[in-house]
Amino acid sequence: MANEPGLAALWGTTIAATQPLLLAPFGTFSLDPATAVSFGFQVLSATNSTATYPIQLPAVPALSGATIHWQAATLRGNSVLDARFTNRSSHRVVR
Numbered sequence: 702m703a704n705e706p707g708l709a710a711l712w713g714t715t716i717a718a719t720q721p722l723l724l725a726p727f728g729t730f731s732l733d734p735a736t737a738v739s740f741g742f743q744v745l746s747a748t749n750s751t752a753t754y755p756i757q758l759p760a761v762p763a764l765s766g767a768t769i770h771w772q773a774a775t776l777r778g779n780s781v782l783d784a785r786f787t788n789r790s791s792h793r794v795v796r
Contacts, residue, residue, distance in 0.1 A: 705778060707776050
């Protein structure tokens with residue numbers, strides 16, 4: 702499946718899940734589902750497993766120092782059962 706085109710969906714939130722959700726067979730969702738926001742879909746080519754999501758943060762001083770958690774789901778193959786969650790990635794906003 703790694704050499705097939707696919708889709709990636711990205712979610713973000715400022716709250717990591719206190720108890721990650723194991724959603725078999727897709728993996729573990731590690732964001733707070735009540736506050737996670739979808740940032741849309743990107744197409745994955747057959748030769749590239751990286752999706753880029755350009756996001757502009759507003760110049761709001763309150764965001765400085767905030768931690769934003771990200772997680773994606775990828776789908777390569779013909780069945781929704783082929784979807785898998787990525788690991789969570791956390792980044793601190795620096796201004």
